Amino acid sequence: MTSSEHKPLSGMDLVIAAIILSLANFMVVLDTTIANVAMPTISGSMGVSTSQGTWIITSYAVAEAITIPLTGWLVRQVGEVRLFMICVVAFVLFSVCCGLSWSL
Numbered sequence: 001m002t003s004s005e006h007k008p009l010s011g012m013d014l015v016i017a018a019i020i021l022s023l024a025n026f027m028v029v030l031d032t033t034i035a036n037v038a039m040p041t042i043s044g045s046m047g048v049s050t051s052q053g054t055w056i057i058t059s060y061a062v063a064e065a066i067t068i069p070l071t072g073w074l075v076r077q078v079g080e081v082r083l084f085m086i087c088v089v090a091f092v093l094f095s096v097c098c099g100l101s102w103s104l
Contacts, residue, residue, distance in 0.1 A: 024088055
């Protein structure tokens, strides 16, 4: 069965897919919000200026902007579901690493 022959999701499968996609989107929004709200604290705790601290948010946005155009190519290489799962796991792991870091 090719991807164009798959039936649309319905019923409980549709609900589960919507919840999973919503949670993934929530993680992205939560990470960005945490970085924005905590910027003065992060800057002060790490002994850097606020302008240096804003590089945290800037680098997150740049990394996201770089990876978005690559998504189409990656989907063709590994598949939609597998890529989604890899990205969610990597996002969680890297978020934990950022949370555990002691310096910029």
